[in-house]
Amino acid sequence: MGPGNIRTGEGDMAKKANAFYAQSGGVTAVINASACGVLEEARSQKDRIGKVYAGRNGIIGALTEDLIDTSKESAKAIAALRHTPSGAFGSARYKLKGLDVNKAEYERLIEVFAAHDIKYFFYNGGGDSADTCLKVSQISQSLGYPIQAVHVPKTVDNDLPLTDVCPGFGSVAKYVAISTREASFDVASMAKTSTKVFVMEVMGRHAGWIAAAGGLASDEDTPIPLVILFPEVTFDREKFLARVDSLVKEHGYCSVVVSEGVKGPDGKFLADQGLRDAFGHAQLGGVGPVIASMVKEGLGLKYHWAVADYLQRAARHIASKTDVDQAYELGRAAVKFALKGHNAVMPTIERISDKPYRWKIGMAPLSKVANVERMMPKNFITKDGFGITEKCRTYLQPLIQGEDYPPYKHGMPQYVRMKGVAVPKKLNTEFVVK
Amino acid sequence: MGPGNIRTGEGDMAKKANAFYAQSGGVTAVINASACGVLEEARSQKDRIGKVYAGRNGIIGALTEDLIDTSKESAKAIAALRHTPSGAFGSARYKLKGLDVNKAEYERLIEVFAAHDIKYFFYNGGGDSADTCLKVSQISQSLGYPIQAVHVPKTVDNDLPLTDVCPGFGSVAKYVAISTREASFDVASMAKTSTKVFVMEVMGRHAGWIAAAGGLASDEDTPIPLVILFPEVTFDREKFLARVDSLVKEHGYCSVVVSEGVKGPDGKFLADQGLRDAFGHAQLGGVGPVIASMVKEGLGLKYHWAVADYLQRAARHIASKTDVDQAYELGRAAVKFALKGHNAVMPTIERISDKPYRWKIGMAPLSKVANVERMMPKNFITKDGFGITEKCRTYLQPLIQGEDYPPYKHGMPQYVRMKGVAVPKKLNTEFVVK
Numbered sequence: 001m002g003p004g005n006i007r008t009g010e011g012d013m014a015k016k017a018n019a020f021y022a023q024s025g026g027v028t029a030v031i032n033a034s035a036c037g038v039l040e041e042a043r044s045q046k047d048r049i050g051k052v053y054a055g056r057n058g059i060i061g062a063l064t065e066d067l068i069d070t071s072k073e074s075a076k077a078i079a080a081l082r083h084t085p086s087g088a089f090g091s092a093r094y095k096l097k098g099l100d101v102n103k104a105e106y107e108r109l110i111e112v113f114a115a116h117d118i119k120y121f122f123y124n125g126g127g128d129s130a131d132t133c134l135k136v137s138q139i140s141q142s143l144g145y146p147i148q149a150v151h152v153p154k155t156v157d158n159d160l161p162l163t164d165v166c167p168g169f170g171s172v173a174k175y176v177a178i179s180t181r182e183a184s185f186d187v188a189s190m191a192k193t194s195t196k197v198f199v200m201e202v203m204g205r206h207a208g209w210i211a212a213a214g215g216l217a218s219d220e221d222t223p224i225p226l227v228i229l230f231p232e233v234t235f236d237r238e239k240f241l242a243r244v245d246s247l248v249k250e251h252g253y254c255s256v257v258v259s260e261g262v263k264g265p266d267g268k269f270l271a272d273q274g275l276r277d278a279f280g281h282a283q284l285g286g287v288g289p290v291i292a293s294m295v296k297e298g299l300g301l302k303y304h305w306a307v308a309d310y311l312q313r314a315a316r317h318i319a320s321k322t323d324v325d326q327a328y329e330l331g332r333a334a335v336k337f338a339l340k341g342h343n344a345v346m347p348t349i350e351r352i353s354d355k356p357y358r359w360k361i362g363m364a365p366l367s368k369v370a371n372v373e374r375m376m377p378k379n380f381i382t383k384d385g386f387g388i389t390e391k392c393r394t395y396l397q398p399l400i401q402g403e404d405y406p407p408y409k410h411g412m413p414q415y416v417r418m419k420g421v422a423v424p425k426k427l428n429t430e431f432v433v434k
Numbered sequence: 435m436g437p438g439n440i441r442t443g444e445g446d447m448a449k450k451a452n453a454f455y456a457q458s459g460g461v462t463a464v465i466n467a468s469a470c471g472v473l474e475e476a477r478s479q480k481d482r483i484g485k486v487y488a489g490r491n492g493i494i495g496a497l498t499e500d501l502i503d504t505s506k507e508s509a510k511a512i513a514a515l516r517h518t519p520s521g522a523f524g525s526a527r528y529k530l531k532g533l534d535v536n537k538a539e540y541e542r543l544i545e546v547f548a549a550h551d552i553k554y555f556f557y558n559g560g561g562d563s564a565d566t567c568l569k570v571s572q573i574s575q576s577l578g579y580p581i582q583a584v585h586v587p588k589t590v591d592n593d594l595p596l597t598d599v600c601p602g603f604g605s606v607a608k609y610v611a612i613s614t615r616e617a618s619f620d621v622a623s624m625a626k627t628s629t630k631v632f633v634m635e636v637m638g639r640h641a642g643w644i645a646a647a648g649g650l651a652s653d654e655d656t657p658i659p660l661v662i663l664f665p666e667v668t669f670d671r672e673k674f675l676a677r678v679d680s681l682v683k684e685h686g687y688c689s690v691v692v693s694e695g696v697k698g699p700d701g702k703f704l705a706d707q708g709l710r711d712a713f714g715h716a717q718l719g720g721v722g723p724v725i726a727s728m729v730k731e732g733l734g735l736k737y738h739w740a741v742a743d744y745l746q747r748a749a750r751h752i753a754s755k756t757d758v759d760q761a762y763e764l765g766r767a768a769v770k771f772a773l774k775g776h777n778a779v780m781p782t783i784e785r786i787s788d789k790p791y792r793w794k795i796g797m798a799p800l801s802k803v804a805n806v807e808r809m810m811p812k813n814f815i816t817k818d819g820f821g822i823t824e825k826c827r828t829y830l831q832p833l834i835q836g837e838d839y840p841p842y843k844h845g846m847p848q849y850v851r852m853k854g855v856a857v858p859k860k861l862n863t864e865f866v867v868k
Contacts, residue, residue: 023623026624026628027620027623027624029616057626057627058627060626060627084619085616085619085620086616086619086620086622086623087623087624088623089623090623090624090626091623091624092624092626092627092628093624093627093628094627174845177845177846178751178846178847179745179748179749181846181847181849182463182519182520182744182745182748182749182750182751182847182849183743183744183745183748185518185519185520185748185849186461186519186520186744186747186748187744188520189457189461189520189521189522189523189524189525190460190461190521190524190525190526190527192491192494192524192526193491193492193494193526193527193528194460194526194527195744198744200745216845216846217846219844219846221843221848222846222848222849222851286723286741288741289720289723304743304744305741305743306741306742306743306744306745307720307722307739307740307741308740308742308745309617309738309739309740310616310617310620310621310629310632310738310740311613311616311617311634311740311742311745313620314613314616314617314619314620315613315616316616317612317616317752318751318752320845322845397844397845398845400844400845400846401844401845402842402845403839403842403845405837405839408836408837409655410653410831410834410835411608411611411650411754411756411831411834411835411836411837412611412612412615412650412651412653412656412834413612413615413616414655414656415615415616415619415656417656
């Protein structure tokens with residue numbers, strides 16, 4: 001095989017080589033479950049894969065030759081990754097530029113990979129990371145270094161195409177739905193003499209997937225007066241206040257789930273409307289307090305607001321079992337795909353049926369994943385712009401199904417930390433990450 | 435027995451009568467567990483207690499003769515109260531004035547109680563409510579109506595005296611400790627290229643009990659660089675920033691747990707430092723964003739902040755089993771005390787031992803509970819003012835022990851709602867609550 005075709009092909013036993021694994025971008029409650037899947041599958045394939053080296057702080061670890069020898073971690077510690085939130089090897093917000101713009105980075109990767117006999121590249125991240133992974137996969141062709149790059153999907157934003165769902169999203173969705181239900185019960189019981197409107201700010205700067213999950217707080221058994229503010233719907237102050245007013249008049253209270261990405265008619269984020277402190281310093285306000293203040297000024301109703309921020313994406317204690325299972329299986333699938341000779345692909349979730357929810361692992365070419373953002377379908381939002389449709393509910397509901405509790409000791413969840421033993425450096429060269 | 439002594443005395447079988455139960459003040463994840471205890475115990479004493487009428491929206495329901503007939507609720511629904519957050523019968527922020535100031539309210543209570551043959555009064559609330567309960571207990575002597583009033587403690591603020599802990603606190607403590615640990619794991623894994631300081635605002639306007647619980651996020655097995663800001667410690671900007679700076683230099687990140695009640699050297703709440711929007715309107719900012727902005731301006735570090743607000747006190751999904759058990763048993767004990775002839779008392783939790791945590795039900799006279807606020811002992815805060823001592827940890831740790839998960843359906847916790855069937859009114863008089 002020439003350098004232009006490094007696929008080994010199924011059954012074509014490649015020489016045993018080491019693998020590289022890295023976490024990228026914002027972490028989630030289940031990205032470590034994918035790490036667990038990658039590492040456990042790799043360990044079960046000892047005749048094909050030597051060691052798995054993890055990048056300390058993501059791809060930066062590869063560029064600086066700061067590799068973690070995962071073989072030094074016990075099987076017990078690796079298994080515990082499945083129930084540990086965050087990125088156990090460190091993640092990074094760092095996007096490789098194109099080969100034409102910064103060839104030095106790719107040459108450096110090859111230098112490090114070659115020094116450590118790394119021929120498998122597993123990258124665990126979202127859309128930007130899929131692009132990085134694709135670029136790495138192209139090293140084989142463009143720079144003649146034989147590497148197989150497989151992307152493991154991850155993002156709470158749920159915006160990767162060609163997969164039913166992105167690991168991390170289901171657990172945020174579950175957290176947001178439960179928290180909204182719980183706070184709504186609280187407000188309902190106090191509304192007679194106290195707070196009447198509760199505002200909950202959730203993540204999702206570009207798409208309303210997470211805000212939509214708030215809609216699951218209310219269902220047939222447990223109806224709750226809810227207003228959802230999506231980034232897909234231009235915010236209309238008067239219409240919003242009228243809706244809140246009518247719900248409070250009818251039910252005595254209501255809850256508002258607002259996406260951080262909601263924009264006003266001027267196209268600007270509501271969160272950026274320029275809060276200043278007493279000294280005139282700009283304050284990074286959340287959109288939650290902005291909306292709450294509107295309710296107070298426009299309707300004179302007592303309000304409370306919450307901003308869940310990282311709590312929502314780190315809440316492993318209430319992770320969706322479906323999400324955990326999928327994250328783990330996608331990690332395993334990535335290794336299997338690589339060993340079958342695939343390059344520049346991503347394992348995906350294919351939905352077989354809604355009720356009961358059945359799914360299987362599929363495969364997508366990275367060229368069709370990188371830099372493609374999946375937006376929420378228009379028919380997932382009700383016509384008035386404030387709620388989710390039955391179609392949306394049918395999509396979302398299975399994703400929060402099941403609980404997968406971590407073990408506890410002294411009342412606290414027992415999350416694992418890696419020993420993080422460094423692989424001895426083989427290169428004497430420094431590389432400065434810009 | 436004359437009107438001055440209506441104690442029936444143990445063994446002195448009083449005539450069967452009805453009971454009144456009401457929830458008061460801010461609700462919690464476990465106040466309904468106390469309701470469950472009261473109702474189940476009363477149902478088991480059918481020869482002594484006829485029906486239990488719950489006040490719709492607390493004491494307001496008594497004043498307006500808006501009573502809920504709890505006998506119309508199924509045993510299954512009552513049992514489900516044990517795992518349902520919020521106040522199922524409606525709670526109210528309403529404090530009865532003194533007999534001398536507003537005798538009309540007490541006369542009205544007697545009128546309603548007499549009309550419905552209510553001789554037992556169970557009031558489920560915090561310090562203010564204990565005072566109301568005490569006043570109601572005095573009706574017997576002052577207005578000659580035979581009633582036994584027993585207070586069931588509840589408050590996330592943990593500020594009632596004479597009890598080891600107040601139901602509601604243990605579950606908030608657990609939520610705050612877990613959330614802080616989870617978010618800290620998140621930040622730790624991203625700190626190399628992203629957020630370095632995470633700020634979590636928690637409840638507790640007068641005392642730092644809840645902020646202290648954040649300290650449980652870090653322990654011997656899982657150390658986390660934490661800064662806790664207590665309302666008991668005057669905020670010192672320079673000292674705070676120096677502490678954060680040093681932790682970030684040493685560990686790469688840190689988390690800050692800040693009580694909403696933190697005050698500056700001027701004695702004002704930091705949260706009230708006067709945020710204004712672009713139009714000059716005052717904004718109710720939380721102290722979380724204020725602290726976060728200080729970190730940015732003072733140290734130039736990237737930050738994130740969360741305000742858990744009602745999520746923390748409604749989070750039944752991760753309630754402390756210890757807390758749930760105690761809330762339930764205190765409810766039962768209140769009924770038992772009343773049937774033993776006690777008036778103007780409150781069942782308490784007495785700690786027998788720390789490790790293992792063992793406790794029993796005690797009893798305190800309401801005259802020593804009402805209007806007494808238990809502050810956090812000074813030796814619970816480290817000398818530098820930013821952490822909790824071992825003594826504090828020994829106190830707090832058992833209170834978050836154990837998990838008590840609610841049942842789930844379609845991925846969502848199944849919380850119960852009462853039918854809330856109204857008791858037919860017997861009075862033709864209106865009473866306007868001021």
